[in-house]
Amino acid sequence: MPAGRGAGTRPRSPVGLSWAVTALLGCVVASDLFVIGAGLHLRSLWEEVAADETLNIYAGPGLRAQELHDLAGTVQTAAFLATAVLFIVWFHRTRRNAEIFEAGVQRMGPGWAVGGWFVPVANLWFPYRVAAGIWEASVRPHPDGGWRTVPKTVLNLWWGGWVVSLLASRIAVGQWNRAREPQQIADAAALVAAADALDLVAAVLAVLFVRTVTRMQGERAAHGPAPAPALSGAHR
Template sequence: MLCTRCRIRTAVTDDGLCTFCSGTRPPLPDGLLPPVPGPGGWGAGTWPRSPVGLSRAVTALLGVVIATDVFAIGTGLRLRGFWDRLAMDGSLGVHRADGRLAERLYGIAGVAQGTALTATAVVFIIWFHRTRRNAEVFDAGVQRMGPGWAVGGWFVPIANFWLPYRVAGGIWEASAQTRSDGGWRTVPRTPLNLWWSAWVATLLFSRFTGSTWARAEEPEEIARAAGLVAAADTLDIVAAVLAILFVRAVTRMQVERAAHGALPATVVPGAHK
């Protein structure tokens, strides 16, 4: 019977979980040693920990982010219409009940976006750190940065535009390159590169649109800024969708690699040259 959680490995516990998902760890095969510490002096556990539950939580929260973005786009474009009519023909609809309601809904959308983004960021970073520690088990030799950077790298000004990507690259390489026969393969980084490009573009464009909105005073300027904010929210949806694909790809590869029982190249002589 397959594991009821990952649906890949054979269930070994009474509640239908495999060794990877249940947290139980079989002994190392004869002749193999635990993996060595990677960059930064961090040690690694002998066996990886399942990222499946965290990946599902991240995926669900990213869905909430997408929903709040859609709500913000709808309310923002409606508000933009009121300001556009004021600029075009002097219509005072924005100051009447409908216009005030549109402004309130737009404010609610902003709060919802901020809340969803914060919750998603927390769970995503926990998942990111989990997969980085797993990557230390799979192959510490290809890790360019220590596991701590999977958390701290996001909070370094300016450098956070590339530090997490370097960590993600090590995670991808360690998770992707094992075949069932113990050989090595190279999986294209397309999901990683697309997600990171969209994420950086979203950050930069959102900062630009935010400053444009803050400076807007005339009806024409407010209408234009509202349109730009809606475009930024659309780009954020694209980034969220690509993030889901990245999270699912890394989680799937790590589950598969754990299922193959592959250990790092540092303890499997000749596995990676």
């Protein structure tokens, strides 16, 4: 089966990249825990201010809590950006490999493995379409060369977790930016902490997705060339 335009003739191992992405996702989880703890502590102080408006949140423990929360947010952002860059590199490599394994099941070109993340609104769907093609192409065929499928449970959980986390974060940040009164700020801080908890879950699911796809591609590459088009089509 001919490879897609710009694809090589042999797959490149994503193993090294997958371990690096996994390590950075671990940093994301740690930063999420950091910012959740700092956020909940800050929320408790704002609730005290809401109950007793004579307290000054901008001095003493309140000021230190604000500074800690700001630091946690900076660490979280840095961890997310570093992870996003390396994840996209890994994602693009696995998409290139998928073109070699089984070009016929690819719904979008390799460039969308990068560009799809940056298109407003469409980034809630395009990367999933790319990932679905990667998943299907990475499945090791039957010993007789026949086509087989593997449930996309891991893929769907990862993508669902990512989308829910992204939407929850946007809602939480919007409420935080609109909050003015102490109780409003305390409520917004709780919502932000909940969104950060969802981000943590999404990061864990991303680890599962990365490790699963990497393992599948290793097995697929070891199996040898893709079956002939006629045989592949007969088993779909």
